[in-house]
Every structure is written in structure tokens, then in C-alpha cells.
Amino acid sequence: MDKPPDRPDTLLRVSVSPHLRDTVTVPRIMWSVVLALTPAFLGSIYFFGVRALWLVLIGVVSAVITEAACQKARRRPVTVSDGSAVVTGILLVFCLPPGVPWWIAAVGSAFSIAIGKQVFGGLGHNPFNPALLGRAFLLASWPLHMTTAWRAPSQGSLSGIDAVTNATPLSMLKSAQKVLADPGATTEQMVQAREALSQLSSAYGNLFFGNTGGSLGETSVILLLIGGLYLLFKRYIGWKIPFTFLASVFIITGVFGGTDGLFTGPSLYHLLAGGLMLGAFFMATDMVTTPVTFRGRLIFGTGCGVITAVIRLAGGYPEGVCYSILLMNAFTPLIDRWTRPKRLGEIR
Amino acid sequence: MSAKKTFQGGSHPPARKRATQTSLITPLPPPSRVIIPLSQHTGAPAEPIVAVGDEVAAGQKIGEAQGFISVPVHASIGGKVTGIGPYRHPLGPELPAVMIESDGSQPSPEAPQPPGWSVPSDPKAMIEAVREAGIVGLGGAAFPTHVKLSPPKNKPIDTCILNGAECEPYLTADHRLMVESGDDIIAGLKLMLKILNCRRGLIGIEANKPDALAAMRERIREEDGLTVIPLQVKYPQGAEKQLIWALTRREVPSGGLPMDVGCVVQNVGTAKAIYEAISRGKPLTDRVVTVTGPLIAEPRNILAPIGTLFREIIEFCGGTTGEPGKLIMGGPMMGLAQASDEVPVIKGTSGILVLGPGQAVLPESQTCIGCARCVDTCPMKLVPTKLAKLIEHGRFAEAEEQGVLDCMECGTCSYVCPSKINLVHLFKFAKSKILEERRKQKDGQAA
Numbered sequence: 001m002d003k004p005p006d007r008p009d010t011l012l013r014v015s016v017s018p019h020l021r022d023t024v025t026v027p028r029i030m031w032s033v034v035l036a037l038t039p040a041f042l043g044s045i046y047f048f049g050v051r052a053l054w055l056v057l058i059g060v061v062s063a064v065i066t067e068a069a070c071q072k073a074r075r076r077p078v079t080v081s082d083g084s085a086v087v088t089g090i091l092l093v094f095c096l097p098p099g100v101p102w103w104i105a106a107v108g109s110a111f112s113i114a115i116g117k118q119v120f121g122g123l124g125h126n127p128f129n130p131a132l133l134g135r136a137f138l139l140a141s142w143p144l145h146m147t148t149a150w151r152a153p154s155q156g157s158l159s160g161i162d163a164v165t166n167a168t169p170l171s172m173l174k175s176a177q178k179v180l181a182d183p184g185a186t187t188e189q190m191v192q193a194r195e196a197l198s199q200l201s202s203a204y205g206n207l208f209f210g211n212t213g214g215s216l217g218e219t220s221v222i223l224l225l226i227g228g229l230y231l232l233f234k235r236y237i238g239w240k241i242p243f244t245f246l247a248s249v250f251i252i253t254g255v256f257g258g259t260d261g262l263f264t265g266p267s268l269y270h271l272l273a274g275g276l277m278l279g280a281f282f283m284a285t286d287m288v289t290t291p292v293t294f295r296g297r298l299i300f301g302t303g304c305g306v307i308t309a310v311i312r313l314a315g316g317y318p319e320g321v322c323y324s325i326l327l328m329n330a331f332t333p334l335i336d337r338w339t340r341p342k343r344l345g346e347i348r
Numbered sequence: 349m350s351a352k353k354t355f356q357g358g359s360h361p362p363a364r365k366r367a368t369q370t371s372l373i374t375p376l377p378p379p380s381r382v383i384i385p386l387s388q389h390t391g392a393p394a395e396p397i398v399a400v401g402d403e404v405a406a407g408q409k410i411g412e413a414q415g416f417i418s419v420p421v422h423a424s425i426g427g428k429v430t431g432i433g434p435y436r437h438p439l440g441p442e443l444p445a446v447m448i449e450s451d452g453s454q455p456s457p458e459a460p461q462p463p464g465w466s467v468p469s470d471p472k473a474m475i476e477a478v479r480e481a482g483i484v485g486l487g488g489a490a491f492p493t494h495v496k497l498s499p500p501k502n503k504p505i506d507t508c509i510l511n512g513a514e515c516e517p518y519l520t521a522d523h524r525l526m527v528e529s530g531d532d533i534i535a536g537l538k539l540m541l542k543i544l545n546c547r548r549g550l551i552g553i554e555a556n557k558p559d560a561l562a563a564m565r566e567r568i569r570e571e572d573g574l575t576v577i578p579l580q581v582k583y584p585q586g587a588e589k590q591l592i593w594a595l596t597r598r599e600v601p602s603g604g605l606p607m608d609v610g611c612v613v614q615n616v617g618t619a620k621a622i623y624e625a626i627s628r629g630k631p632l633t634d635r636v637v638t639v640t641g642p643l644i645a646e647p648r649n650i651l652a653p654i655g656t657l658f659r660e661i662i663e664f665c666g667g668t669t670g671e672p673g674k675l676i677m678g679g680p681m682m683g684l685a686q687a688s689d690e691v692p693v694i695k696g697t698s699g700i701l702v703l704g705p706g707q708a709v710l711p712e713s714q715t716c717i718g719c720a721r722c723v724d725t726c727p728m729k730l731v732p733t734k735l736a737k738l739i740e741h742g743r744f745a746e747a748e749e750q751g752v753l754d755c756m757e758c759g760t761c762s763y764v765c766p767s768k769i770n771l772v773h774l775f776k777f778a779k780s781k782i783l784e785e786r787r788k789q790k791d792g793q794a795a
Contacts (some may be wrong), residue, residue, distance in 0.1 A: 012675050013708045014685035016773040018759030019676055020361050020517060020707075024766045026714055026722075124715035126768075238724075291719035292733055341729045343588060343751045344356075345602040 010286035026123075029082030029236050029287075036227030037282065043223040044216050047153035052216055055105045056093045060108035063258030070118035088112050091131035091282060094217025095322065096138070101151030104142060106206050108134040113335040120140040128329045129289050133321050134157060150213045158213035160203035160273075164196050167191050168213045169203060169273040170318040172196060173266070180259045197259070200269050207272035218275040228281030240294065243278040246271060248305025249312075257313050270312065279304070279321035289329045296332075296339040303328045352555055354580035355590035357385035357727040359760050361583055361681060362471050363556060368640050369520040373528055375651040376664055378450065382655030383435045384410065385445040385530045389484040390491045396446055400430045407631050409480075410446050419482045419492045424633040424653035426448050438658075438677045438684060440692045445692070448655070465629040466495070471543045474626050481625030482632045482695075485590030487511060487586070487615035488678055490533040490696035491739045495623065495789035497543050502519040505544040506610045507596060510537050510619055512553040512560060513579055516679025520700045521636040522616050524649045526553070526560035531621050536619030537574065539626055545613060548575040550595050551616075552580075556581045583681060584758040590615050590727050630715040637661065637693060641676075643668040650694045658700055659689040673708030676701040681759040681762050711768035722771060728754050732761040732771045739778045743783070747778050755779065760778035 010255045031317060044052040067085035069079045080086075089109045096105060112134030120126045139146045149169055152158040154327075157165045159172040167175060179185045179193040206212050210220025250267045257265025270276070284290065284304050291300050304324045311320025366642040368373060375695035387393035394411030404423040411421040428448030434442035468474045484620065499505055510533070514522040526533060537549050551568070552670050553561050563749040568574040577595060579585050587766025589600045591613060591681055595668055597608040606613050614622075633654055640647040652661055662668060676683040677691070692699075722732035738747040753774055761771040 006709075011687040012672065012685070012689075014687050015710055016776060017683055017685070017757070018361075018681045018763050018772065019674060019683065019685065019701075019703060020680040020759075021711055021768060022361075022764050025768070026717055026766050029717075029719070030760070031767055053651070054675060067461055122715070123718045125480060135578075161375070227546050236719075238720075287719040290718070292723045292731065293716055294724075297720075327482065336731075336734070340731055340734075340750065341723075343602060343730060343754055344728045345599045345604065345754070346751065 022054075026124050027082045030087055032207050032231065032234060032236055033282070034083055035092065036230045037087075037094070037217070039226045040094070040217045040220055041224040043210050043220040044094070044098070047155075047210055047219060049154060050214060052098060055096065055098070055100070055102065055216060056090055058088050058102050059093035059105040059109040061083040062106040062111050063092070066110040066113040067118065070114055073284075074118070075161055076121075076122065079123070081309065082123070085113055086152070087258070088117070088130045088134075091278075093132065094278060094282075097146065097149035098216045099176045100145050104138060104145055107150050108138045110346070111137045113304070115306050117202075122278050124288055126288060127332070129283055132283060132326050132329075133161045135322055136326060152213050153232035156206055156211040160206035160212035161196065162202075163199060167252070167270075168318070169207060170312065173269065173273070173277050174312070174318040175338050177259055183345075197266075204268065205274060206271070211275075214239070215275055215278075218278040221272050224281060228277070231281070237281070238297060240282045240297035241290060241304070242280040243308040244301030245305045245308075246276065246285050248302045249276060249309050252268045252306060253313065259307070260277035267345060274312075275321040276308065276317045277323055281319075284325050284328070291332050291335045291339065293336055293339040293341055295341070296335040299335050299339065300328050300332065303331065305306045350543045352578050352580040353552075353594045354585060355594045355727055357583040357725045357729065357760070358590075358726045359580075359764050361763055363581070364517045364640075365520050365523070366516075366558075368477060368638050368649055369647040370418075370585045371520075371524070373524050373649045373651050375397070376653065376654060376661065376721050379656045379660050380451075380663050381430075381447065381449045381657075382424050382653055383447050383636060383657065384421055384424065384447045384655040385435070385437050385692065386421055386442050387410045387443055388490060388696065389419050389438075390414070390423065390489065391419075393419050393444065394443070395464040396432050398429050398432075398446065400429050400432055403427070404429060404448060407633055409447075409482075409631070413479065414482070415483075417492055417495055419479060419484055419494070420631075421446075421482055422633050423448055424655050427592060431612075433691050436688060437652055438692045438694060438697065440684075447720055449591065452538065457498045466782070467627055469578055469662055471545070473495065474539065477626050477629065478622055479575055480620070481616065481630065482487055483621045484632070485615055486617035486695065486698070487634060488622065488682065488696050488698050490694070493614065493618055494506055496607075496612050497540065497711075499544070499612070504606040504610060505546045505612050506605060507548045507550060507612075508537065508540050508544055508546050509591060509595060509611055509613045510549065510551040510615045510616055511586050511588075511591055511613055512551055512564070513591060514557070514756050515554060515583045515585040515681075516681055517583075518640050518701055519679045521638045521649055521698050522639070524559050524645075525617055525636055526557070527563050527618060530563040530567045532565070532620040533573070533616050534619075535627070536621070536623035537614075538572070539622055540612070540614065540619065541573070546612075547573045552579050552585075553577070554581045554585055555762040558562060583763075584727055587756060587758055589756070590711075602751070610735075619642050632695060635693070635695060635697065637697055638699040639665045640699065640702075641737045642704050642707075643670055643702040644670050645654075645669050652697075654695060657689070657692070658686065658691055660703065661693065661700060662689060670700055670785060671705060672702045673705035674703040676703065681763065713769045714767040717766055717768060719766055721764040722764065724763050725760050727758060727760060728756065730755060732775075735778070736774050738775045744778055744781050748782050752778050753782065
């Protein structure tokens with residue numbers, strides 16, 4: 001008589017375990033990256049004036065509008081609040097010369113989102129880092145703006161060295177080393193080049209604090225490090241890619257980067273100058289476009305470092321961070337396939 | 349002190365054990381009705397050996413084991429059999445069970461030593477006693493214990509491991525048992541060593557249970573070959589293969605068993621049950637259950653007769669303080685959500701967890717962003733994100749190649765995923781598909 005009912009009145013919700021989820025979400029990660037980029041952003045305003053503020057804002061607004069428009073066109077939910085388009089906008093403008101016209105930032109950002117990300121299906125599906133793809137597009141389309149619109153910081157010189165005011169740190173190094181390697185160079189040129197190279201160490205302070213010319217958000221090592229270490233501390237990025245990237249650039253430029261034979265290269269200068277810190281902590285660590293395996297990340301970071309060093313030492317451009325990451329992005333699926341970890345108890 | 353032992357990978361879900369970790373194990377007054385499923389273990393279900401209308405005594409065998417990988421079931425209260433048939437079972441479908449109702453006149457289920465019980469002394473008789481008592485692994489998987497204690501001749505066992513990790517959040521049943529029944533647990537371990545002719549006994553306990561570590565340490569002597577080893581607090585520290593690796597650095601081969609690397613792992617509660625079965629002939633008719641969660645009025649550990657309905661146990665703990673959102677058998681990481689509280693406690697019920705409505709809302713899944721948190725934390729070193737993509741595209745053969753069958757469904761990947769992808773759900777689905785395909789091929793060959 002007192003049998004349990006066949007079907008209770010109300011059924012509770014059931015679902016597959018686990019019934020607990022971590023509080024980390026995609027928007028939280030993306031907005032943390034924005035927060036981590038803030039010190040460098042404020043630094044860029046300090047070094048290059050209010051113009052930096054406007055360029056970043058234009059880039060971000062363009063990225064967000066493009067993302068929303070693409071998602072509307074694809075009849076997909078608009079997800080601009082996840083912060084990923086904001087990150088792309090900031091990063092794209094961070095690797096532009098501070099003197100570019102405003103529409104360069106707008107067009108570049110729109111390209112990054114539309115062609116770099118949305119055509120592949122949006123967040124999570126793009127093979128290449130959207131911001132770097134946007135920069136590569138701008139460099140190919142408006143090379144003059146992208147290679148000449150440098151600005152000296154408000155309190156310093158373009159190269160970070162008082163004696164040289166017409167070149168950014170890496171192009172100054174490249175042209176000086178070119179002169180020394182050129183048998184047809186005049187004595188006067190040789191003297192100037194030697195002079196510049198002998199003063200490299202005097203630039204370390206300026207490079208570290210960001211008081212040099214260069215792309216808008218790349219100049220200050222310390223401000224980028226603060227953001228990068230914050231992301232490391234929060235475990236939103238791992239140490240493997242930044243460490244191997246920086247270490248391989250440091251070693252290769254130290255061994256092969258000198259004008260007086262092996263092991264005479266200005267490796268510390270290479271570490272501090274150019275877009276290496278920005279690239280190593282914020283672009284080569286882009287989750288979507290980098291390997292997921294442990295060994296894969298070591299390979300990825302090392303590959304970025306090797307290609308960067310090769311371009312800097314032997315290529316036509318003074319800087320190679322952008323292309324090194326894009327090239328390694330292309331290898332990401334292959335690297336993941338090669339480096340699948342050995343499972344616990346797997347017999348191979 | 350040296351670094352605490354652990355495995356590679358894993359995550360740190362909130363422990364939430366405070367509500368029950370100091371509560372003494374309270375015996376539940378015998379309920380007036382129990383529903384005892386005939387299948388509470390891995391392997392063939394037992395067959396009923398009583399009929400409707402029979403009077404049964406507490407501890408009496410009511411279902412006989414079928415085959416080697418099977419165990420008998422026993423009445424947990426004395427009374428009258430009032431039904432045999434399909435009843436709601438915590439594992440999902442309705443399954444055969446025996447319903448016993450008592451008018452309250454029966455003595456308490458604390459079964460005295462059966463008359464004429466003589467303590468067996470040779471391993472074979474001891475294994476038989478363990479089997480006759482219906483003992484299964486009490487950690488949750490409910491694998492028949494006598495099978496684990498009967499390794500083939502070519503698989504000698506040199507290490508017997510007691511699992512006191514209890515890494516599931518919220519649960520403290522094993523913790524309390526170690527604190528309150530240390531003597532029985534150690535006695536059980538010693539019996540296991542004897543049965544297995546094994547010299548080394550390791551007791552692994554997560555370092556967040558200092559009182560359990562102390563209780564175990566007090567009761568062992570190194571010269572007996574016993575060692576208590578504190579483990580790093582990390583989920584899933586108590587998973588069998590992870591525990592073996594942490595303590596011995598041995599890798600159980602894919603698809604293999606602990607005995608393949610000379611190990612046997614038993615939960616601490618199982619050790620106690622083994623001791624009780626061999627020394628007193630006590631069948632497994634009750635177990636410690638952690639009743640907890642934000643909605644339980646008086647969270648505590650109780651000793652519940654097998655077959656007691658969840659509803660009665662929750663009522664004993666003061667009921668719920670609000671509209672429950674989710675009812676889970678076990679812990680929040682691997683536990684099974686229940687549609688109803690009209691299900692009985694079975695031998696594998698380590699906890700009854702009631703979560704609020706907020707915790708029952710399923711997060712919306714987003715696209716994978718390749719963050720690799722699942723890859724970094726998978727304790728089996730699988731690549732969950734890759735497996736999920738293969739499974740979503742129906743590429744089960746490739747998922748199998750990449751080891752999806754090794755997945756133990758611990759939930760770590762789903763827990764850490766920032767995109768809230770239901771990875772475990774996909775893996776369970778793929779595993780069932782692959783095993784179904786295998787069965788089909790086998791049938792095809794047989795035909």
C-alpha cells in the first residue's frame with residue numbers, strides 16, 4: 001500500500017558530471033589581457049602623446065564594429081562583449097608606428113577582424129593571429145606609412161641613443177652593422193657606425209623603460225613585462241612560449257649577431273629592442289593560434305625565436321617578430337599532431 | 349619535509365569539506381522500508397533467492413552472485429519481502445531489486461557474528477568470506493573485491509595500496525572512517541597483505557586530512573611493511589592509476605589493471621568491510637555516506653543501511669533549506685545527478701549531495717579557444733580539445749586511436765574549460781559508440 005510512487009511529482013535536473021565548473025571564462029581571460037595591456041597603453045600615451053590614445057581607441061572601435069557587423073551578416077550571436085575584438089584592436093595599433101594617419105588604424109583593425117578572424121568562423125577558428133595579419137596587410141598595402149611614420153618619444157631620441165636621431169633602435173643597429181660589413185663604405189661612415197655600436201649599452205635604460213622610438217605599444221619592456229607577468233601569474237598564459245622565444249633570440253643573436261666574430265653579438269640589446277616583448281608575451285601566446293601540447297609550445301616559441309633572429313640578422317627588415325609568429329602559426333596544426341603527449345600507460 | 353607525492357596534471361576544485369569533516373559518523377535508525385537492488389556492483393547482477401512474503405533477518409542473503417565477477421546481496425534490515433521487481437536505481441534505469449518492509453519489531457541490523465562462525469585462516473577461505481559478504485569497492489566504482497584479491501598466478505602483487513585520498517570535493521566519509529575506525533582499517537589491510545602474500549602496504553592520504561594521517565600513523569608499525577604517505581591535495585588524486593603512479597611511479601598500461609604492475613588498490617572503507625567480513629562474518633549491509641551540500645540543513649556523515657531511500661536520509665539530516673536544484677549521488681566531479689530522491693543507497697554511494705538551483709544551471713558552451721587548460725590538466729595526458737573536435741565530427745575511430753577509451757571521466761577537463769564545453773559528455777558518448785561498434789563487429793563475426 002505504501003509503495004513508492006512510480007514517478008515522483010517533480011523531477012530534478014540531471015546532467016553529465018562534473019557538476020562543478022571553474023569560474024574562469026573566455027570573457028574573463030580576454031578582459032584580463034586588456035588589463036595586462038593597460039600599463040603599456042598608458043606608457044604609449046606618455047611617450048607619444050595623446051595621439052596614441054586616439055589611435056588605440058580608433059583601432060578598438062573599428063575592431064568591435066567590424067566584429068559585430070560580421071556576426072550580424074553571418075546571422076550569429078554578437079559576442080563583442082567577450083573582449084576578444086578589443087584585444088585584437090589594441091594589439092594591432094600597438095604594432096603600428098605612432099605617426100600613422102588615423103585611418104590606417106581603422107582599416108587595419110577592420111581587416112584583422114574581418115579577414116583575420118571572421119571569415120574563418122570567428123573566435124577559436126582563425127589559423128593566424130588576427131592583429132599580426134592586419135599589420136602584415138598594412139605593411140604590404142601602405143609600406144611608406146608603415147616604415148616612416150616613426151616618432152621620437154617626448155623626452156628622448158628615436159633610437160634611444162643621443163647620437164642617432166634618424167632611426168629606430170633595431171634599424172639603427174642594422175644599418176650600422178651593414179656599413180661595417182660593406183667593403184665599399186667610406187671611412188666617415190665606418191667611424192659613425194662604430195660610434196653608434198659602441199654606444200649601444202647606453203640605450204639599455206631607455207629601451208627598458210620605453211623611452212625610444214618604435215611601434216606604439218612595443219617600446220617599454222618594463223610595462224609589457226608587468227602585464228605579461230600578471231598573465232603568467234593568473235595562468236592565462238604559460239611560460240613555455242615566452243621563455244623559449246626570448247631565450248632563442250638571446251642566444252642566436254649573441255652567437256651570430258656580432259661584427260667581430262662568433263659570440264660578440266649584442267644579445268641584450270636584441271632582447272630589449274623592437275617588438276620582442278610585446279610579441280613574446282601577448283602575440284605568440286595567443287591561445288587560438290598556438291599549439292596546445294607541452295612540447296608543441298616549446299617548439300613554437302623556439303621557432304618564433306629562430307625566425308625572428310634570422311630576419312633581424314640576415315633579412316631585409318630590421319624586425320622579424322611579426323612574421324616569425326605568423327609563420328609559426330601556420331605550423332601550429334602540424335606541431336600539435338607531432339607532439340601529442342604519451343598517454344599515462346600508453347605503449348608506443 | 350620532502351615534497352608531497354602526486355601525479356602529473358590535475359586541478360584544484362574548491363574542497364568544501366568543512367561542513368562535515370568533523371562530524372561523527374551517525375548511525376541511521378533502521379528505516380521501515382528498504383529497496384535493495386540486485387545489481388550494485390560491476391559485473392553480473394545477483395539473482396533473488398527470496399520470494400515475496402518471506403520473512404528475512406537482517407544480514408540474511410537475499411540475492412545470489414552469478415559467476416565470478418559478481419557478489420551476493422544481503423538484507424540490511426529484518427522484515428518481510430514485499431516486492432521483487434524493477435525499482436528506480438541511482439545508476440539511471442529501473443533495475444531489479446528486493447523491497448523489504450519492517451514493522452519495527454525486528455532487532456537492530458547490527459548483525460551479530462553468525463552462529464558457528466569460525467575465523468578463516470587460509471587465503472582461499474578468506475577470499476570466499478569476502479565474496480560471501482558481498483563486498484565491493486566502496487570508493488564508487490563498486491568492483492567486486494574478491495576479484496581484486498584473486499590475481500592470476502602470473503601477476504604477483506608486491507604492493508597493496510589503501511586509498512584514503514578522498515579527492516572529491518564535499519565528501520568526508522573516508523576521512524571520518526579513518527579517524528573513527530582506524531583499527532579496523534589497518535586490520536583489513538593486514539588481512540589483504542596476508543591474502544595476497546604481499547609485504548608492502550601503502551596508505552595514501554591527501555595532506556588536507558592531518559587528523560586522518562595521524563590516526564593511521566599511530567596504528568601502524570614500519571616493520572609490518574606499512575607506510576602512511578601524505579599526498580598533495582589535487583584532484584583526482586584518488587583515481588586508481590594516478591594514485592599508483594604517485595606512490596610507486598608505475599604506469600598501469602592502457603586498458604590494463606593495477607595487478608599488471610603488481611598493485612592492488614582498495615578504498616579505506618573496503619578495508620574495514622574486509623576486516624568485518626573475515627573476523628565476524630558481517631555482510632556488507634551498510635556504509636558511510638556523506639550527506640552534504642549548501643541546501644542540507646544539517647550536513648553530516650551517516651552510517652546508512654543499504655537500500656535506504658535518499659529522501660529518508662535527507663529528512664534525517666534536517667531536510668533541505670530551500671528548493672533543491674540538483675541531487676547528486678557521489679561527489680560533484682564524478683557523481684551521478686538523480687532525477688528523484690526516491691532512489692536507494694547502494695554499496696557505491698559515497699555521498700548524497702544537494703546543490704542549489706544556481707549550481708544546477710548548465711553553463712552555455714562556447715567555441716574552444718585552444719587555451720590548452722584541458723591538455724595541461726588531463727591526468728591521463730590525453731588531448732581533450734582535439735578529442736572533442738573529432739567526436740563532434742563523428743570521427744570515433746580517430747578518437748579511439750588518440751586514446752578516448754583511456755578517459756576515466758574524472759571531469760577535470762570540463763571543470764577547467766573556460767568555454768564550458770561539456771567534454772566529459774562527449775567522451776562518454778564516444779566511448780559508448782566505440783564499444784557498441786566493437787560489439788556489433790563481434791556479433792557479425794560470430795554470425
